[in-house]
Amino acid sequence: MLAQQLFNALVLGSIYALFSMGFTLTFGVLGVINLLYGFYVAAGAFLSLVAVRDLGLPLWAAATLGALGTGIIAVACDSAVLTPLRRAKAPELASLIVTLGGVLLLNSLMFLIFGAEVRRFPVTLLSQSPISLGMLQIGAVQLVIIVTVAILVTALFLFIERTRLGIAIRALAENPDAASLMGVNVDAMFMGVSFLAAALSAIAGILIGLNFNAVHPYMGEPLMLRAFAVIIIGGLGDIRGALVAGLALGFIEVMTAGYLSSNFKDAAGFAAMVATLWLRPSGLFGRSVTKRA
Amino acid sequence: MKPAIYLALAAALAFVQPAFSQETVKVGSIEGLSGPIAKYGVPIRHGIELATDEVNSKGGVLGGRKIEMIFEDSAGQKDQALNAMKKLLARDRVIAVIGPTLSNEMFAAGPAAVERQIPAIGTSTTADGITDIGEWIFRTAMPEADVIPVTVATVKKRYGIKRVALMYSNDDAFTKSGFDIMKAAVEKQGLEIATIESFSTKDTDFSAQLTKIKGLNVDAIGVSALAEAGAGVVLQARQLGIAPSVVMFGGNGFNSPKVAEIAGKAAEGFMVGTPWFIGKKDPLNQQFVAAYKQKFNEEPDQFAAQAYDTLFILAEAIERAGTTENIKLREALLKTDHKGVLGPFRFTPHRDPASTEGVVVLAVKNGKFDTLD
Numbered sequence: 112m113l114a115q116q117l118f119n120a121l122v123l124g125s126i127y128a129l130f131s132m133g134f135t136l137t138f139g140v141l142g143v144i145n146l147l148y149g150f151y152v153a154a155g156a157f158l159s160l161v162a163v164r165d166l167g168l169p170l171w172a173a174a175t176l177g178a179l180g181t182g183i184i185a186v187a188c189d190s191a192v193l194t195p196l197r198r199a200k201a202p203e204l205a206s207l208i209v210t211l212g213g214v215l216l217l218n219s220l221m222f223l224i225f226g227a228e229v230r231r232f233p234v235t236l237l238s239q240s241p242i243s244l245g246m247l248q249i250g251a252v253q254l255v256i257i258v259t260v261a262i263l264v265t266a267l268f269l270f271i272e273r274t275r276l277g278i279a280i281r282a283l284a285e286n287p288d289a290a291s292l293m294g295v296n297v298d299a300m301f302m303g304v305s306f307l308a309a310a311l312s313a314i315a316g317i318l319i320g321l322n323f324n325a326v327h328p329y330m331g332e333p334l335m336l337r338a339f340a341v342i343i344i345g346g347l348g349d350i351r352g353a354l355v356a357g358l359a360l361g362f363i364e365v366m367t368a369g370y371l372s373s374n375f376k377d378a379a380g381f382a383a384m385v386a387t388l389w390l391r392p393s394g395l396f397g398r399s400v401t402k403r404a
Numbered sequence: 405m406k407p408a409i410y411l412a413l414a415a416a417l418a419f420v421q422p423a424f425s426q427e428t429v430k431v432g433s434i435e436g437l438s439g440p441i442a443k444y445g446v447p448i449r450h451g452i453e454l455a456t457d458e459v460n461s462k463g464g465v466l467g468g469r470k471i472e473m474i475f476e477d478s479a480g481q482k483d484q485a486l487n488a489m490k491k492l493l494a495r496d497r498v499i500a501v502i503g504p505t506l507s508n509e510m511f512a513a514g515p516a517a518v519e520r521q522i523p524a525i526g527t528s529t530t531a532d533g534i535t536d537i538g539e540w541i542f543r544t545a546m547p548e549a550d551v552i553p554v555t556v557a558t559v560k561k562r563y564g565i566k567r568v569a570l571m572y573s574n575d576d577a578f579t580k581s582g583f584d585i586m587k588a589a590v591e592k593q594g595l596e597i598a599t600i601e602s603f604s605t606k607d608t609d610f611s612a613q614l615t616k617i618k619g620l621n622v623d624a625i626g627v628s629a630l631a632e633a634g635a636g637v638v639l640q641a642r643q644l645g646i647a648p649s650v651v652m653f654g655g656n657g658f659n660s661p662k663v664a665e666i667a668g669k670a671a672e673g674f675m676v677g678t679p680w681f682i683g684k685k686d687p688l689n690q691q692f693v694a695a696y697k698q699k700f701n702e703e704p705d706q707f708a709a710q711a712y713d714t715l716f717i718l719a720e721a722i723e724r725a726g727t728t729e730n731i732k733l734r735e736a737l738l739k740t741d742h743k744g745v746l747g748p749f750r751f752t753p754h755r756d757p758a759s760t761e762g763v764v765v766l767a768v769k770n771g772k773f774d775t776l777d
Binding site: 116122226243364377 | 439440602606609611612613618619632644665667
């Protein structure tokens with residue numbers, strides 16, 4: 112049973128990690144708390160669902176389409192909402208409030224268009240029968256989740272660490288003004304990061320939709336709560352932190368439910384968050400910011 | 405002479421009722437019409453609408469007055485349900501309210517109706533204690549306390565189970581109440597409870613709890629949940645390899661065709677008790693099913709059937725009272741004796757359904773609920 116629980120933790124943690132890494136990008140680089148992020152999960156899932164059902168595309172094509180489409184939506188939202196705030200050098204809380212209003216609006220729009228019904232991806236998309244590996248039951252969906260997240264995470268790291276664009280993004284995260292002095296096109300980069308983060312969120316949404324066989328407008332909201340816990344534990348703005356903390360949170364939740372009591376499953380994750388704030392406020396990978404007078 | 409004739413004419417005219425300026429009888433309804441609860445609230449609304457059309461086409465109530473339904477959406481949220489109730493009572497001045505959908509919402513909004521002394525009838529609120537809210541709260545929904553023990557007894561008899569695991573969502577009044585009843589019924593049947601697991605209504609991952617249950621080798625798993633989470637539990641249970649020989653059964657939340665839709669093949673064999681079944685052979689039920697299918701292009705479920713009956717019960721009560729005045733209406737409701745698609749219906753003095761005869765246990769067969777053979 113331990114093996115199965117560890118596997119469960121890996122699957123859940125992978126989804127948390129993927130979602131949180133995108134969220135960390137927007138928070139660390141853009142410096143905004145973007146609550147719209149939760150919406151992108153549902154948007155990505157719905158777009159892919161439409162692509163599969165109405166356009167008859169195979170899963171990988173539909174997923175790509177969903178990710179790209181969500182990215183475009185994100186860029187549009189950002190231009191409308193976040194760019195003006197940035198121009199006005201508004202405080203961080205302003206982005207929180209504005210995106211809160213935005214997510215309420217967009218969720219309602221989604222209701223209007225799609226209705227409240229829970230939809231599902233067609234059953235034929237992935238094999239439904241689990242593969243047995245000794246004591247382990249592995250579903251095709253779980254395998255897809257782990258592999259996809261592994262690929263995306265690796266690609267993201269390579270991109271951030273090794274490419275010029277990646278360096279530009281990191282420069283932006285450290286100091287937008289200096290980066291712009293260095294010739295980085297700040298506005299374009301912000302759009303790019305938004306696009307990327309939203310695409311990651313969309314993929315997370317598709318994976319969730321596949322795993323739990325349910326696509327509905329509010330599916331991103333539980334993830335948002337976890338994302339906050341993850342980025343605090345992992346360190347604000349640090350992608351490695353988001354990865355490690357995401358996996359850790361999945362592990363904490365599953366182990367608590369499996370071995371302690373499922374009553375405390377959600378509490379355990381947030382207890383970890385509180386412990387982090389208490390013992391190591393900058394998070395696992397965060398750098399403590401010292402203010403010099 | 406002349407003034408007398410005019411007087412007589414005036415008196416005669418006073419008794420003429422204009423046929424088309426009758427005031428409607430306003431009835432409110434609060435249902436979850438959006439969000440996850442819409443799978444219950446929309447069929448309820450359809451059931452009420454179908455019944456309202458039939459009542460109005462046969463002449464309405466109180467000598468030709470049409471029933472006017474005012475629907476409010478609670479989206480499954482308690483505060484929204486309470487706001488809707490206040491609006492219906494104070495602004496629309498309805499004479500009665502049907503709903504809200506969830507027991508959770510009824511506990512929040514019911515007291516407002518009690519305070520205003522307007523009857524509120526729950527068609528789908530099955531938790532314990534609903535009618536304890538106040539003497540203006542009625543319930544046509546068969547309480548879990550009557551249905552779940554039948555389900556548990558049937559599962560035990562049919563499969564000879566000895567050891568069960570119980571799961572429930574711990575943040576909703578209905579599912580918690582259902583769980584308490586399930587636990588009591590399981591204990592009464594002398595079954596061993598291997599473990600009790602909980603989750604949140606909004607959870608989508610139950611792999612930890614289900615893996616733990618799988619390791620305990622139980623014969624059956626009882627689940628008290630709303631359709632969304634419930635279907636997710638069933639789906640993941642089979643995905644994790646919990647054998648089909650482990651019977652799964654649940655409470656009223658599973659009485660929606662959406663469960664089989666979401667869970668797919670994993671739902672095969674799932675058992676649930678219900679006061680109504682679409683295949684019931686009596687002519688009244690068959691006529692209702694046909695009319696519903698024609699009007700809404702889909703099959704009715706238990707929630708639609710109960711709402712359908714409830715509107716007729718309310719209409720009959722209005723006729724019996726001879727007025728829309730609340731005290732007489734409440735008394736008339738207590739005297740209900742209605743033959744509906746759920747069978748004969750009466751209220752107990754405590755305003756719950758009097759008869760539990762109609763309860764039948766169904767199992768999912770080929771994606772649809774069917775009677776056991």
